Amino acid sequence: MARILLLKLPTRYRLFQALFLSYKLTDKSDLQLNYTRRINRPNFFQLIPFVDYTDPLNLRVGNPGLVPEFTSSIEANYSYQLNNNHNILASGYFKNTNDLISGYQFKGINIITGDSAIYNTFINADKSTRYGLELTSKDVITKKFDVTTNLNFYNARINSENIKAGQNNSQFSFFGKMTLTQKIGKTNQWTLQANGDYQSKTVLPVNTGGGGRMGNFGGSQAAGSNGYVNPSYGVDFSVRRDIIKNKNGQGYQANITLSMNDVFRTRIYSVVTNSDFFVQTLERRRDPQILRLQFNWRFGKIDTNLFKRKNMKGEMEGVSEGMSGAQ
Numbered sequence: 001m002a003r004i005l006l007l008k009l010p011t012r013y014r015l016f017q018a019l020f021l022s023y024k025l026t027d028k029s030d031l032q033l034n035y036t037r038r039i040n041r042p043n044f045f046q047l048i049p050f051v052d053y054t055d056p057l058n059l060r061v062g063n064p065g066l067v068p069e070f071t072s073s074i075e076a077n078y079s080y081q082l083n084n085n086h087n088i089l090a091s092g093y094f095k096n097t098n099d100l101i102s103g104y105q106f107k108g109i110n111i112i113t114g115d116s117a118i119y120n121t122f123i124n125a126d127k128s129t130r131y132g133l134e135l136t137s138k139d140v141i142t143k144k145f146d147v148t149t150n151l152n153f154y155n156a157r158i159n160s161e162n163i164k165a166g167q168n169n170s171q172f173s174f175f176g177k178m179t180l181t182q183k184i185g186k187t188n189q190w191t192l193q194a195n196g197d198y199q200s201k202t203v204l205p206v207n208t209g210g211g212g213r214m215g216n217f218g219g220s221q222a223a224g225s226n227g228y229v230n231p232s233y234g235v236d237f238s239v240r241r242d243i244i245k246n247k248n249g250q251g252y253q254a255n256i257t258l259s260m261n262d263v264f265r266t267r268i269y270s271v272v273t274n275s276d277f278f279v280q281t282l283e284r285r286r287d288p289q290i291l292r293l294q295f296n297w298r299f300g301k302i303d304t305n306l307f308k309r310k311n312m313k314g315e316m317e318g319v320s321e322g323m324s325g326a327q
Contacts, residue, residue, distance in 0.1 A: 014039070032077040040069040042101055046122045056113055060120045067124055071097040085140035092133050100125040102160060105275045118277055125160040144183040151176050156203045171228060174200040189252065191240040198233040204271060227273035234267035236260065244297070254297040262289050 019035040048062040073095045081087040102125035110117040132154025140146045157170035177197040184190035204227030238259035242252035271282045 028082075029078070029080040032075075032079075034073070034075045034077070036073050038071045038073070040071065040097075040101070042066040042068065042122065046101065051119075053110070053112060056110055056115070056117065058118050058120060059108075059110060063122045066101060066122055067099050069097050069099050069101055069124075071095060086137070088135065088137040090133070090135055092131075094131040095129065097128045098126075100128045100158065100160075102158070102163070104163065105277060107277065123163060125158065126162040128156065128158045130154060130156045144188065146181050148179040148181075149177070158203055169203050169227070171201060171203045173202045174198075187242075189242040191242075192238075193240070194235065194237045196233070196235045198231070199229075200231050202229045204228055204273060227271060230270035230272070232267055232269065234262045235264055237263050253299065254295070257294045257296070258292070259294070260289065260291045261287060265289055 016037050016039065017035065018037070019033075021033045022030060023032075024030045046062050046066060047064050049064050050061065052060040054060075073093065075091060075093040077089060077091045079087065079089045101122055104121050104123040106119050106121075108117060108119050109115070132152060134150070134152045134154075136148070136150045138146065138148045152175040153172075154175075155170065155172045158168065160167040160169075175198070177195060179193065179195040182192045184192065236259070238257055240255050240257040242255045244252060244254040246253050267285065267287065269282075269284050269286045273280045273282075
């Protein structure tokens with residue numbers, strides 16, 4: 001006769017606060033202040049205790065003793081509308097994460113071959129902080145041409161002194177993106193759009209798969225906070241043609257879009273990691289060039305209240321979801 005043993009696990013309750021304040025300064029400007037506290041739990045591959053022997057010299061194993069990350073964020077936003085054609089949004093933010101899930105390496109023995117090997121796993125580092133200033137503007141140059149610009153200046157710091165004394169890493173970084181939109185035709189039925197972005201050198205994001213993302217087993221970087229990502233840049237382009245006019249003759253209900261990402265094939269994810277055992281350089285293309293042809297058709301009546309309910313639900317779910325970042 002089979003016996004089932006039921007274990008009563010201790011229950012811990014935590015509160016995740018969220019505060020959103022908004023104040024209208026003038027008819028053209030307003031101020032917002034937000035505070036949130038979120039949780040980011042380790043995923044299955046970071047917890048599984050079984051060793052992956054695919055590379056006999058670099059073994060991968062999870063750490064079932066990992067605890068979740070907790071992130072507190074403060075953000076202040078100021079928006080100002082110069083006129084109907086120009087507006088700007090300035091955001092200052094500060095984020096602090098405790099028990100940061102970080103890659104970790106140690107030397108051991110491969111029990112299958114008996115040879116010395118490097119074990120790659122995860123451990124909770126002390127904390128990380130990130131603060132910066134983000135500027136976003138939209139400028140309508142003509143009735144058919146507009147420019148959207150996003151600039152983000154920030155400093156990221158990772159503290160892993162609980163793992164090893166003096167193991168800290170910080171880097172001032174910059175991200176910029178510009179989107180150009182040109183409409184063509186009497187009824188603006190053609191839309192051309194190009195956007196380019198640039199990411200400067202950044203601290204290596206030690207959490208390579210938390211928050212439920214599957215990712216590679218054990219992650220792709222395992223050197224903890226001692227690493228950085230080299231600069232990268234790229235350009236995307238798309239052409240859209242609106243077709244099938246609405247029954248009332250105003251606007252269109254369908255369109256065809258041809259788009260291509262990384263037009264000049266320049267986006268390369270280049271990472272340098274340092275550990276007590278070796279220096280590793282990794283280069284790969286995260287998103288290969290893809291040419292897409294899409295057809296979109298809107299039919300039926302649009303219930304605006306439905307979108308409002310959906311947005312509210314997304315905001316509430318975002319309070320309890322883990323951070324993803326950068327920028």
